[in-house]
Amino acid sequence: MRVLMIGAHQDDNEFESGGLASKLIKNGHVVQFLSMCNGCGGHHILGPKEISERRAKESAKVAKLLGIKYDIWDNDDCNLVADLATRKRTIRYIREFNPDLIITHRTVDYMPDHRATAQLVQDASYLLTVPNECPDVPAMRYMPVIMCSEDKFTNPVFRPDLVVDIDSEVDVKLQIANINVSQVYEWLPYTYGHEVPDGDKERFEWLKGMEITSDTTDEEILNAGRGYAIRYALPAARHRQRLIELYGEERGSKIRFAECYEVSEYGSPMSEDMKQELLK
Numbered sequence: 001m002r003v004l005m006i007g008a009h010q011d012d013n014e015f016e017s018g019g020l021a022s023k024l025i026k027n028g029h030v031v032q033f034l035s036m037c038n039g040c041g042g043h044h045i046l047g048p049k050e051i052s053e054r055r056a057k058e059s060a061k062v063a064k065l066l067g068i069k070y071d072i073w074d075n076d077d078c079n080l081v082a083d084l085a086t087r088k089r090t091i092r093y094i095r096e097f098n099p100d101l102i103i104t105h106r107t108v109d110y111m112p113d114h115r116a117t118a119q120l121v122q123d124a125s126y127l128l129t130v131p132n133e134c135p136d137v138p139a140m141r142y143m144p145v146i147m148c149s150e151d152k153f154t155n156p157v158f159r160p161d162l163v164v165d166i167d168s169e170v171d172v173k174l175q176i177a178n179i180n181v182s183q184v185y186e187w188l189p190y191t192y193g194h195e196v197p198d199g200d201k202e203r204f205e206w207l208k209g210m211e212i213t214s215d216t217t218d219e220e221i222l223n224a225g226r227g228y229a230i231r232y233a234l235p236a237a238r239h240r241q242r243l244i245e246l247y248g249e250e251r252g253s254k255i256r257f258a259e260c261y262e263v264s265e266y267g268s269p270m271s272e273d274m275k276q277e278l279l280k
């Protein structure tokens with residue numbers, strides 16, 4: 001499978017789909033990341049040029065860790081719009097990669113860049129197959145399957161069509177967070193008013209937060225505080241019943257870490273083979 005993950009920012013693909021990306025790579029599939037924005041808005045001390053250069057370096061480390069190609073477009077953070085030029089760029093980019101599956105945001109989201117990214121993919125989806133649109137890049141014969149990663153918004157409520165077991169990938173996913181130093185140890189703590197401890201080891205422990213074991217209950221996870229271990233465990237706790245439907249009682253009841261996806265109506269329907277490959 002060729003899987004294209006399209007996020008608005010450097011950390012959206014990572015934090016929402018990094019576990020699935022890692023698993024797919026290990027299972028022999030090709031994964032590519034695109035961040036539609038350049039990261040210029042994500043810091044309280046560094047200016048736009050400095051922070052976007054620093055974030056590009058962090059993303060290069062993520063790409064190396066996962067073994068993927070990672071593209072970053074030159075749109076400024078907070079300024080992405082679903083205009084015609086960007087739609088055409090999106091069509092050409094997707095056709096050139098020729099994915100079987102695209103993962104992106106939903107069009108309902110608090111962040112305008114997330115909404116614009118989702119809208120651009122949605123606007124591109126049918127046009128990918130129309131030869132006279134952007135005729136310089138050959139049209140795709142079929143639309144790819146499109147999935148949206150989970151968000152917290154409730155109107156309309158997110159539908160967990162797929163809840164993917166990422167227990168085997170959670171350490172990689174925590175490392176991915178640890179690589180995004182300017183975000184997880186600087187910008188995001190600034191926005192939340194959190195104090196970050198000194199020392200690489202100490203701050204990584206702080207980043208993870210609560211230790212999650214096979215004895216940790218869903219109730220404890222749902223009521224826990226901050227930390228990326230909790231963040232990555234919440235989808236499994238929230239969608240336990242769906243996990244059991246998808247994986248059976250034995251495995252579904254034990255999964256600690258998961259990622260959730262809604263299959264978009266605007267792409268091709270997902271085949272049973274693809275679904276089983278994603279759930280592996």
Ligand SMILES: [Zn+2]
Nearest residue numbers: 008009012114
């Ligand atoms: Zn984002």
